[in-house]
Amino acid sequence: MAKQLLGKEVTDALNAKLTERANALKAKGVTPTLGILRIGENPSDLSYERGATKRAELIGIEVQKFVLPEDATKEKVLAAIDELNANDAIHGVLMFRPLPKHLKADTDEICNRLDPKKDVDCMTDLSNAGVFEGRSDLGFAPCTPAACMEILDYYGIDCKGKNAVVIGRSLVVGKPAAMMLMGKNATVTVCHTKTVNTAEICRKADIVVSAAGVLNSLTKDYVREGQVVIDVSINWDENKPNAKGGLGAIAGDAVYSEVEPIVAAITPVPGGVGSVTTSVLMKHVIEAAERA
Numbered sequence: 378m379a380k381q382l383l384g385k386e387v388t389d390a391l392n393a394k395l396t397e398r399a400n401a402l403k404a405k406g407v408t409p410t411l412g413i414l415r416i417g418e419n420p421s422d423l424s425y426e427r428g429a430t431k432r433a434e435l436i437g438i439e440v441q442k443f444v445l446p447e448d449a450t451k452e453k454v455l456a457a458i459d460e461l462n463a464n465d466a467i468h469g470v471l472m473f474r475p476l477p478k479h480l481k482a483d484t485d486e487i488c489n490r491l492d493p494k495k496d497v498d499c500m501t502d503l504s505n506a507g508v509f510e511g512r513s514d515l516g517f518a519p520c521t522p523a524a525c526m527e528i529l530d531y532y533g534i535d536c537k538g539k540n541a542v543v544i545g546r547s548l549v550v551g552k553p554a555a556m557m558l559m560g561k562n563a564t565v566t567v568c569h570t571k572t573v574n575t576a577e578i579c580r581k582a583d584i585v586v587s588a589a590g591v592l593n594s595l596t597k598d599y600v601r602e603g604q605v606v607i608d609v610s611i612n613w614d615e616n617k618p619n620a621k622g623g624l625g626a627i628a629g630d631a632v633y634s635e636v637e638p639i640v641a642a643i644t645p646v647p648g649g650v651g652s653v654t655t656s657v658l659m660k661h662v663i664e665a666a667e668r669a
Contacts, residue, residue, distance in 0.1 A: 380532075380642040382607070384524075384652030387531040391656045392436055398663045399437035409666035410439040411497070411659075412467040414457055416480070417447030422473040425655075429471065432655045438662055441467060451483045455490050462492045468669055469497035469662035494668065497661035499553070508553045511560050517661040522554035524653035525586060525607050526561070528644060534584070534605055536561035542579050544568045544595070544630070545588035550609055554586050575599070587630040597635040606636060606643040609650050 402409050411433055415422055426442070433440045443457050454476075461470050470491055476484055485502075493503040493516035504516025517523075529536060541563040545551035555565045563584065568575045579585050579599040585606045587595045592612040600606065608629035619626040629646030637643055644650055 379637045379640045382644045384649045387653050388656045395436045410467050411662045412441050412461045412470045414443045414472040416445045458490045468666040470495045520654045520657040523657045536563040539563050539583040541584040542566045542582040543586045550588040589630050593632050595631040604640045
């Protein structure tokens with residue numbers, strides 16, 4: 378049986394440290410504050426907002442919400458971002474993406490309007506540059522790949538000299554995860570939809586980070602004994618039993634029943650990377666407040 382790399386253990390340890398840092402800031406008269414910019418009432422945005430607000434309260438971070446209607450113009454959104462930039466009491470800003478359809482063409486302009494110093498979820502080009510250059514003074518890394526690194530660190534998984542494979546090349550997870558693993562001195566291969574023999578490449582790896590976003594795509598053919606598997610994806614499995622006794626639950630990329638008995642360690646879905654992501658967001662807010 379594989380060791381379970383449980384997000385709750387990582388999150389509990391991280392939250393305890395962050396609460397101490399939040400208290401230290403408050404002792405200096407600074408209340409770490411997250412500004413949330415939401416456009417419309419997308420259910421997944423609302424769900425994440427509730428989770429983030431709850432986590433912030435637990436750690437001692439204040440949350441200010443800025444809500445615009447679904448049909449808000451580009452000018453209204455830019456004005457809201459300018460307001461957030463100018464407000465010294467707000468240290469970090471989270472804006473929900475993807476933006477509504479009518480703003481899609483303006484996404485780059487809108488995202489890059491945010492001050493990178495407040496960009497706690499890698500919205501701006503400068504934050505991305507910071508990840509690729511290995512610099513912590515240019516914005517912040519995306520929360521999900523940063524959560525993967527927190528898990529590796531917490532469980533003492535040394536990446537130095539190890540072969541790591543990242544499945545997926547998105548700017549949100551795959552590419553930054555590859556850069557961050559390189560920053561930990563791993564030798565990294567990135568696999569994607571045009572890769573030939575992905576399974577064979579994965580079997581040679583010591584660490585596999587699966588961010589394909591495809592249910593049941595990581596089978597027993599992709600893994601071998603001794604590997605660490607970080608399953609990043611959140612997919613919906615209509616055939617997976619749920620807590621209510623019916624069918625339909627979230628699942629990762631891995632066919633868990635096949636992969637778990639083979640590998641040395643694995644993150645479950647749910648209960649793995651996703652549960653750490655919100656705490657990483659709060660860590661970025663605390664860091665932004667400390668820098669400010």
